[in-house]
Amino acid sequence: MGELTSLRDTVRQFVEERDWDQFHTPKNLSAALMVEAAELLEHFQWLARGDAAELGDAKLEQVRHEMADVLVYLIRLADKLDVDLHAAVLEKMVLNRAKYPADKVRGDARKYDEYPQD
Amino acid sequence: MGELTSLRDTVRQFVEERDWDQFHTPKNLSAALMVEAAELLEHFQWLARGDAAELGDAKLEQVRHEMADVLVYLIRLADKLDVDLHAAVLEKMVLNRAKYPADKVRGDARKYDEYPQD
Amino acid sequence: MGELTSLRDTVRQFVEERDWDQFHTPKNLSAALMVEAAELLEHFQWLARGDAAELGDAKLEQVRHEMADVLVYLIRLADKLDVDLHAAVLEKMVLNRAKYPADKVRGDARKYDEYPQD
């Protein structure tokens, strides 16, 4: 079993034991994911770059936990919508390669910025 | 090799081929992750629940791509900060189990809400 | 003096007294605004509608403070970019009226959803 499937089962069991599935509409989960993403960003907002050295060990630990929270909600949302996250990323990377040809966008900040990252 | 490690390598190669690593400070990546999370939420904001049936096939496909974008930036951020996402989720789930004991929070929306999801 | 100009001056003085202008790049301020918007959303994420009655007095007070935080950062960002917020809203409402003609989109959730709120 792949890592993401295994994590999905861990999260699913956690939710079932608490009878929280009733709150987990995709709409609510995407809002929760966003809130966690903001808590992650909060650690970086006044830093210059946010590298591990600038964060320091204590903050890095908190960042690690916020990253886990984001992934937990993403995995949970994928479970509710029957999305295979691993396949979705591979598929999206194919689209990204077509959209941003390496020889055209290489190292070009302006081009990088022009091509929106959707 | 685990799925997440394999995806990390795919994303890393994509970035290297475009010489985009220079833009990928953890701060910028966490902002980009947030923007993708908002694009995901945008699909749900006026819906009642956002289930697959309410979304419809075309929107579900877009949602799938936004979910992939979120995971790509999360994987990239983990790569830059040397975070093992799989281990981080397992560790966080242990903390969550201690924080939200199943017998105390079971099916209780108020309690659920009181215990912040950090 | 208009309310927004007066609030701008209040916030400006607060920042100057603390010598915090150095942290207030537009980039940092837009990230901070986003984080406050997420703290606002957090209060609503597991609620059905989030009306005043569902929130209750204590939560409504917190919501009020988060709304103030969002406005403070928006006013500060406008100050740094020399944007007249009052004029910007009036101008945007003209664009919105042209984009969503009342007789075409009236009460239509699908149409409402199709026309993105950018």
Next chain:
Amino acid sequence: MGELTSLRDTVRQFVEERDWDQFHTPKNLSAALMVEAAELLEHFQWLARGDAAELGDAKLEQVRHEMADVLVYLIRLADKLDVDLHAAVLEKMVLNRAKYPADKVRGDARKYDEYPQD
């Protein structure tokens, strides 16, 4: 009539003409506000500081519109929850002054960062 009250009436009329009030639960409005805040952040995410000069005129115009969108949703949310935004900011600034005494936090990035901006 104050600027914010006048803008509230403009937005209210726009919504009523389109019969969109039915979609405007506080929960939905806070999600919409967040999405607009992310569209604002998107313009800055790969920039160094995001000053007017770095943005350029065309992007600054877009940023101005996103800022207007954020304020429109904030004003609309305040209308639905009967919040006086002007009074809320004045009240919050009193709390902020007590929380961040100028002589203790002056120009100190570390202190600034320690005191969370909630």
